[in-house]
Amino acid sequence: MVLRCVVVDCGGVTHPDSGLKEAVRRRVPSEISDDAAKAAKAAWNAVKENPAVTKDSFWQMVCESSGLDPSSVKEADADICGTLRSHYSETLEVLKIARDEGIVLGVISNHLGFWFHEECAAPCGLRDLVAPELLLVSSEVGCSKPGNRIFELFLERLHTQHPGLTAADCIFVDDKVENVTAARALGFQGLCFNAKTAAPGALAEDLKKAGVPLP
Structure with missing residues (x-):
């Protein structure tokens, strides 16, 4: 079957993970660093489906739960922004080739808008490759992977933008098995892929094997 839509995750596929835990860990006393890192991640999980979250409210939550001094927030945030501005160039190149071949592109990401x-979509040109309606960020749409709703919402928007396309026309690429499994359960093809550890050329090759008509 020829697949006509490629949907990707952000962290681990197009971009590195944010480095939030390490950014906090480095800025608290060593005796609480592990707990602080876990608290920061818990804060992220707590707001990843919250459309009302702002950067200020998020960092306030992190400081209150982790022990991070508010005076360190600006520096920690700058570290994270620097990490997120980097990207996996091979993934972006494959997406550009796919777009040029007429393949519809989408993003489903557990992220903070x-x-x-x-920091992610603008600097690397990702937002120029993907129609805004097909770029789903969990904190903006109020649902996240591996829950069904974020995939269903993507399919609803896909149908509006490209009538006739269904889950069977799509392949979802993510670095977490549970997210790929969830997508497959709804009819997507699935590819578990980690750009950090993948061999050069692996993404394009795996997509071709799955049925994506890349040159």
Whole structure:
């Protein structure tokens, strides 16, 4: 079967993970660093489906739960922004080739909108490759992977933008098995892929094997 839509995750596929835990860990006393890192991640999980979250409210939550001094927030945030501005160039190149071949592109990401758009999507040109309606960020749409709703919402928007396309026309690429499994259960093809550890050329080759008509 020829697949006509490629949907990707952000962290681990197009971009590195944010480095939030390490950014906090480095800025608290060593005796609480592990607990602080876990608290920061818990704060992220607590707001990843919250459309009302702002950068300020998020960092306030992190400081209150982790022991991070508010005076260190600006520096920690700058570290994270620097990490998120980097990207996996091979993944972006494959997406550009796919777009040029007429393949529809989408993104389904568990992310915070205030970081995603300005630090991830804009600098590397991802937002120029993907129609805004098909770029789903969990904190903006109020649901996240591996739950069904975020995939269903993507399919609803896909049908509106490209009538006739269904889950069977799509392949979802993510670095976490549970997210790929969830997508497959809804009819997507699935590819578990980690750009950090993958061999050069692996993404294009795996997509071709799955049925994506890349040159």
